[in-house]
Structure formats: structure tokens, C-alpha cells
Amino acid sequence: METILYIATVEKDGSLAKGALEALYAALELKSTLSGAKFVAGLIGTDVQAAANSIAGCGAEKMLGVSGSDYSQARYSSDAAAVTAFAQAAQATVVIAPGTSRLNRVLPGASHRLGGVADLHITSLSADGSDLTVVHWHYRQRMKAEYQRKNRPWLLAIDPGIYPVWSGAAGTASVEMVDVALPAVRTQVTGFHTPSADEQTIRPEADLLFVAGAGWTKKQADGQTHTADAERYILGFLKATQASLGSSKSLVDLGGEGQDVLGFLTHLNQIGQTGATPRHPKGLSTCCHGEEPHVVGWRFVNERRAINLNANCGWAHGKADVLYVADAFEVMKKVIELL
Amino acid sequence: MSTGFHIVVCAGIVPDPLQTLEPVSGPQGWALKNEMMLPACLDPWASHALFEAANLAKNVSDSKVWLVTLGPKAKVQQVMMTMAQKVPFELVALDGAANGFTDAAETAAALANAIEGIAGLDKSRLLLFGGWESASRGAGATLQIVGERLGITEQFQGVDQITIKDNGAMEILERVEGGSHQVSECSSAPAVLGWATGNLPEPPNNSQIGMQNMRLIMPALQKAPATKIGTADIAYKGIELPKQQRNTRIVKDVPVEEIAREIVDWLRG
Numbered sequence: 001m002e003t004i005l006y007i008a009t010v011e012k013d014g015s016l017a018k019g020a021l022e023a024l025y026a027a028l029e030l031k032s033t034l035s036g037a038k039f040v041a042g043l044i045g046t047d048v049q050a051a052a053n054s055i056a057g058c059g060a061e062k063m064l065g066v067s068g069s070d071y072s073q074a075r076y077s078s079d080a081a082a083v084t085a086f087a088q089a090a091q092a093t094v095v096i097a098p099g100t101s102r103l104n105r106v107l108p109g110a111s112h113r114l115g116g117v118a119d120l121h122i123t124s125l126s127a128d129g130s131d132l133t134v135v136h137w138h139y140r141q142r143m144k145a146e147y148q149r150k151n152r153p154w155l156l157a158i159d160p161g162i163y164p165v166w167s168g169a170a171g172t173a174s175v176e177m178v179d180v181a182l183p184a185v186r187t188q189v190t191g192f193h194t195p196s197a198d199e200q201t202i203r204p205e206a207d208l209l210f211v212a213g214a215g216w217t218k219k220q221a222d223g224q225t226h227t228a229d230a231e232r233y234i235l236g237f238l239k240a241t242q243a244s245l246g247s248s249k250s251l252v253d254l255g256g257e258g259q260d261v262l263g264f265l266t267h268l269n270q271i272g273q274t275g276a277t278p279r280h281p282k283g284l285s286t287c288c289h290g291e292e293p294h295v296v297g298w299r300f301v302n303e304r305r306a307i308n309l310n311a312n313c314g315w316a317h318g319k320a321d322v323l324y325v326a327d328a329f330e331v332m333k334k335v336i337e338l339l
Numbered sequence: 340m341s342t343g344f345h346i347v348v349c350a351g352i353v354p355d356p357l358q359t360l361e362p363v364s365g366p367q368g369w370a371l372k373n374e375m376m377l378p379a380c381l382d383p384w385a386s387h388a389l390f391e392a393a394n395l396a397k398n399v400s401d402s403k404v405w406l407v408t409l410g411p412k413a414k415v416q417q418v419m420m421t422m423a424q425k426v427p428f429e430l431v432a433l434d435g436a437a438n439g440f441t442d443a444a445e446t447a448a449a450l451a452n453a454i455e456g457i458a459g460l461d462k463s464r465l466l467l468f469g470g471w472e473s474a475s476r477g478a479g480a481t482l483q484i485v486g487e488r489l490g491i492t493e494q495f496q497g498v499d500q501i502t503i504k505d506n507g508a509m510e511i512l513e514r515v516e517g518g519s520h521q522v523s524e525c526s527s528a529p530a531v532l533g534w535a536t537g538n539l540p541e542p543p544n545n546s547q548i549g550m551q552n553m554r555l556i557m558p559a560l561q562k563a564p565a566t567k568i569g570t571a572d573i574a575y576k577g578i579e580l581p582k583q584q585r586n587t588r589i590v591k592d593v594p595v596e597e598i599a600r601e602i603v604d605w606l607r608g
Contacts, residue, residue, distance in 0.1 A: 074515070074521060075523070076492065076493060076494040076495070077492045077493060077494075080492070080494075100516065101496070101497060101513065101514065101515040101516060101521075102515075104479055104496065105483070105494065105495075105496045105513075106483075106494075107480075108443070108478075108479070108480035108481075108483035108484050108487075109483040109484065109486065109487045109494065111444075111480075111484075112444070112447075112483075112484045112487040112488070113487065117442075117444060117571070117572065118443075118480050119478060119480070120472075120478060120479040120480060121472075121477060121478075121479060133576060136477070136478075137477065138362075138439040138440070138475065138476060138477055138578070139353075139354075139360055139439055139474065139475055139477070140356075140474050140477060141477075142360055142580070142581075143360065143362050143578055143579065143580050143581075144578070144579055144580075144581060145440075145575060145577070145578040146575070146576040146577050146578075147573050147574060147575045147576060148573075148574045148576065149572045149573055149574070150572040150574070151571070151572045183492050186493050186525055186526045186527060187493050187523050187524065187525045187526075188523065188524050189521060189522070189523050190510075190522050190523065190524050191521075191522045192515070192519050192520065192521055192522060193512065193519060193520040193522060194517070194518075194519040194520075195518065195519075200517070200518060201518070202517060202518030203517070204516065204517055208606065241606060266518075267499065267535070267536035267537075267538075268499075268514065268518045269518075270536065273356045273383070273474070274356070274383040274384065274474065274536070275536075282605075282606070284602070284606075299581070303605075304585070305602065305605065307598075311589055311591055316587060317587055318584045318585055318587055319585060319587070320585060320587050321585055321586075321587065321588065322587065322588045322590060323587050323588070323589050323590065324590045324593075324598045324601075324602070325589060325590065325591040325592075326590075326593070326595060326598050327595070330595045331595055331598050331599055331602070334595050334596055334598075334599035335599045335602050335603055337599075338599055338600060338603045339603060339606075
């Protein structure tokens with residue numbers, strides 16, 4: 001019989017983020033299908049009471065907490081110790097956590113301390129009787145693997161954007177605080193580098209992913225590059241739609257090689273083989289090219305359209321719902337006017 | 340007293356990203372079709388880690404870089420012909436399976452043992468580098484477990500930058516949600532840094548560096564111990580390529596205005 005421990009970290013305002021509530025949904029769905037499973041929740045943060053109250057109706061047999069200033073920051077040494085302490089206190093056999101940067105950082109290390117195993121980037125949980133099966137994509141989202149494990153505890157991080165957000169009743173939760181033995185800590189989080197709202201082009205919650213390919217900075221029909229125009233059109237479109245911006249690897253690599261590139265692109269915008277594979281309801285790619293390995297960047301985008309001068313482009317054929325064979329400069333200029 | 344870093348970069352061997360990959364199941368378990376025939380390269384994120392390690396070693400005196408890799412010896416040799424020309428390092432090789440179907444914890448145990456065996460390695464000055472996840476298994480777990488096995492409790496993942504401050508502390512930028520970086524200050528080594536892309540371009544080939552590296556690479560390959568890496572407790576129910584093939588509608592020879600209108604309607608729909 002499995003004991004499922006759900007772990008989440010509390011935001012600065014005392015709430016649980018969307019990804020944390022998605023993971024809660026996943027954990028509860030698993031509990032309902034895994035025969036005889038117990039369910040325990042554990043929260044990490046400066047003060048966890050408000051967050052615990054917000055999920056009081058989740059049906060956890062026990063609500064564990066670790067709080068204090070040591071847990072206000074996302075730091076390996078303190079977070080790994082907290083996760084380990086939770087799993088031991090709950091005698092967990094399965095740990096479900098949101099796949100955030102904070103928890104992805106610590107789950108594998110905690111699994112080693114617990115004598116268990118860990119898998120990150122899980123996209124599906126299912127159970128048949130007492131057998132838990134997970135789905136993980138290998139080779140940068142190019143092949144899907146379904147597997148089970150015997151070793152316990154099994155720590156699993158669920159990628160965001162897959163499960164619905166849990167939306168049960170709030171209430172007053174009784175939180176059992178867990179003592180954590182912290183090691184000597186040599187790291188302090190000193191701040192964040194966050195682009196201003198105007199400069200921010202990565203918007204994980206956006207309805208649309210706009211993918212800018214290398215074609216934007218290549219020579220156009222007149223034999224010249226038109227990088228300034230490209231920047232104006234792309235930023236104009238992002239402003240009008242509040243879309244998130246992704247770029248192909250080749251485009252950000254050009255920057256590293258000192259070539260003329262779109263000034264607002266960074267490696268963080270990179271999607272695909274060595275970049276992100278974001279999840280958005282819609283995706284519009286422009287001037288992208290390449291075959292399967294390049295297309296993983298929009299593997300998890302539902303509705304896909306592409307603008308490309310090449311009707312046979314491997315990026316779009318069989319991968320996009322619609323391919324517009326046209327000049328992206330002209331089309332996007334007109335799209336912005338219409339928007 | 341020496342103040343330089345001993346930087347150990349863990350890097351796997353993966354198929355060239357442009358290759359077509361197909362999983363096949365055989366008597367030895369899951370593998371890639373024609374795996375030994377596929378051109379290989381050093382794992383991309385781990386490559387960034389290697390370039391960042393070399394840059395750090397160049398800028399902090401009395402530092403040294405080791406590259407620890409686990410893969411079929413012939414493949415490692417093939418990849419080293421290229422990588423040896425990029426930056427100076429000393430190779431520590433393990434001869435074993437490198438595909439994405441093996442277990443991260445088993446791999447981590449083998450890497451940790453190899454690191455423990457490096458002659459002259461000062462663990463108090465150790466910076467353990469690698470990619471924050473591989474382009475094969477993509478577990479995002481191996482480096483953390485190696486760190487734990489080596490007793491390192493200061494770990495960072497998704498690293499894009501390290502700066503050594505005047506007091507010797509490390510300022511580290513890690514990728515976090517929403518296109519932001521978390522800034523941390525770690526007072527001293529040892530630490531684990533799982534790199535994302537970093538900021539450095541791939542160095543150009545340098546034949547002089549290549550010749551220096553190869554003097555140590557060939558002996559390292561010759562003495563690479565056979566290392567059995569399996570799937571541990573993983574029981575695969577199936578591994579498959581995505582089957583969904585979209586029926587792409589091609590819109591061609593249509594006025595730009597009409598295309599733009601259709602796109603706007605779709606966006607608003």
C-alpha cells in the first residue's frame with residue numbers, strides 16, 4: 001500500500017502557485033486510482049498556514065509544515081533537508097511535487113538521502129490496482145517512455161501545464177510542524193534578475209507561443225538584412241497579443257558568434273533540442289526551418305500554425321495545422337495593423 | 340595555500356541532435372536503433388559546462404579542469420577528437436552504456452566513484468560541473484546525486500553564470516520561472532553547478548590545445564574501466580516515438596491581407 005506525500009513550496013504572498021495546485025490535482029487523482037493509498041501533504045515556506053488553509057479540503061490525512069526564514073529562499077541545502085524530513089515523517093513511498101525550479105533542484109538529492117529514486121519532468125501518472133506507472137519523455141521530448149519502479153520512496157516532479165488546477169474547498173488546516181536538521185549553510189539567495197514588464201518576452205501563462213526563427217535575420221529578397229524591421233514587427237506583435245516569445249537555437253547561437261541578431265533575444269528564449277519545451281494552447285512559428293529535432297520546441301503546443309516561404313519545410317509539414325507560404329515580414333506587418 | 344578551483348565536469352555522449360532516433364527493444368533491453376553507428380557528440384548542456392569550466396580555470400589561477408565521461412570507449416574517442424581541440428582538460432573515462440534508458444542513480448554512482456579516484460583532487464576546492472539535464476535520459480537527476488555521494492550540500496541547477504567575487508565567494512545565476520534568474524552567493528567550494536546554456540560561445544578549434552589534450556586522452560581511454568550501467572529497478576512498459584501526424588493545410592498563393600486576417604481571427608478565436 002502506497003503512502004503518497006504531496007510537497008509544495010509556498011509563494012511569498014502565502015499562496016500556492018498554479019503549478020503547485022496542478023501537482024495537487026495529479027496527486028489526488030493518483031490517490032483515487034491507487035488502491036488503498038494514503039495521502040499526506042507537506043508545505044515549505046516562511047509561513048505555511050495560509051497555504052495549508054487554502055487546500056484544507058484536499059482530504060490529506062495529515063498536513064505537515066516546515067517554516068521560518070530559512071525556507072523563504074529557494075536553496076538546495078535547506079530545501080533538500082526539508083523534503084527529506086517530510087518524507088521520513090510521513091513514511092512516504094511516493095512523493096509528488098510540482099516540477100518547479102525550486103523542487104527540481106532538490107528532489108534527486110533528497111531521494112539519495114532517503115535511499116529511494118527520483119524522476120523529474122513526469123508528464124503523466126496512472127495506476128492499475130497497486131501499480132504506479134509514469135510517463136517521461138526521453139531524448140529531449142523525442143520519445144515517450146512509460147515505466148514503473150519497485151524502489152521506494154519514489155520522488156516524482158510533475159511538469160507544469162499538464163494537469164488541471166485543483167480547486168477544492170478552503171478551511172482551517174491543522175499543520176503539524178516538522179523539525180529539520182539543517183547542515184551548515186554556505187549559500188544565501190541575494191536577489192533576482194527579472195526583466196521589466198515591458199522587456200519580458202517569456203510568459204509561461206500566455207495563450208500563444210510566438211516562435212521566431214533564424215529567417216528573420218537572414219538576407220531578404222532585396223539582398224539586405226532587415227533586423228530593425230524584424231525587431232519592430234516581433235515586439236509589436238508581442239505587445240499586441242501578450243504572447244510568449246520562443247526562438248530557435250540557431251538564432252540565439254548567432255548572438256554568441258557575434259553576428260547581427262534580434263537584440264531582445266537571450267538563451268532563455270531558446271526552445272527545442274537544447275532549450276525549453278513550453279506548453280501553450282496555441283503556437284505561431286515564423287521563419288523557422290528544420291526537421292524533427294528542431295520541432296521538439298513546440299511538441300506540447302496544441303494548435304500550431306506556421307509562416308514560411310518554403311512549402312516543404314519540415315518544421316511545419318505534418319507538425320503544424322496550417323502552413324502559410326508567405327513572407328513573414330509582410331504578413332506580420334499586416335497582422336499587427338489588424339490587431 | 341592554493342586558492343584555485345578543481346573543476347570536474349561530468350559529461351555524457353549523445354547522438355548528434357540532427358540524427359533520426361528510434362527506440363528498439365532487444366535481449367539487452369532498450370536501446371537506439373543502430374546506436375553504435377550514430378554520429379555522437381558531447382551532451383550539449385554539459386558542453387556548455389565544459390566551456391564555462393575552462394573559462395573559469397583560465398581566470399582563476401591554480402585551477403584545473405577534469406572531464407569525466409561515461410560511454411562506449413569507441414564513441415568517447417570519436418567525440419574527443421573534436422572536443423580535445425576546444426579547451427584544456429584532463430580526461431577520466433568510463434567504458435559503459437551511454438543511452439538514455441539507463442538509470443540516473445546507477446550512472447551517478449559510477450561517476451562519483453570515478454571522481455573519488457582522481458589523483459590529486461582536492462575536494463575542498465571542488466566545483467562539480469555538468470549539464471542540468473542530459474539530452475538523452477533528460478532525468479535532471481544525475482548531477483545532484485553525484486553531489487550527494489561526494490557530500491556536497493551547496494547545489495545549483497540551470498546555471499547561466501558564475502562570478503568570483505573579490506572575497507572569493509561565488510555569485511551564481513540560476514534559471515527560475517518566467518525568464519528570470521535567481522542570484523545566490525555561495526561563500527566557498529565545494530559546490531555543484533548544473534549548467535544551462537551559460538553565456539559563452541563554442542570555442543574555435545585550437546590544434547595546439549588538441550595536441551596537449553590528446554597526450555593524456557589516449558592513455559585515459561586505454562585504461563577506461565568497463566563499467567556496467569543498467570536500468571536498476573526501472574521496468575519499461577513501452578517506449579515509442581510520437582505518432583501524431585498532423586494533416587497540414589497548405590495556404591499558398593493567397594494575398595497577404597487574407598492570410599493576416601485568417602491569423603488574427605484564429606488568435607481571437
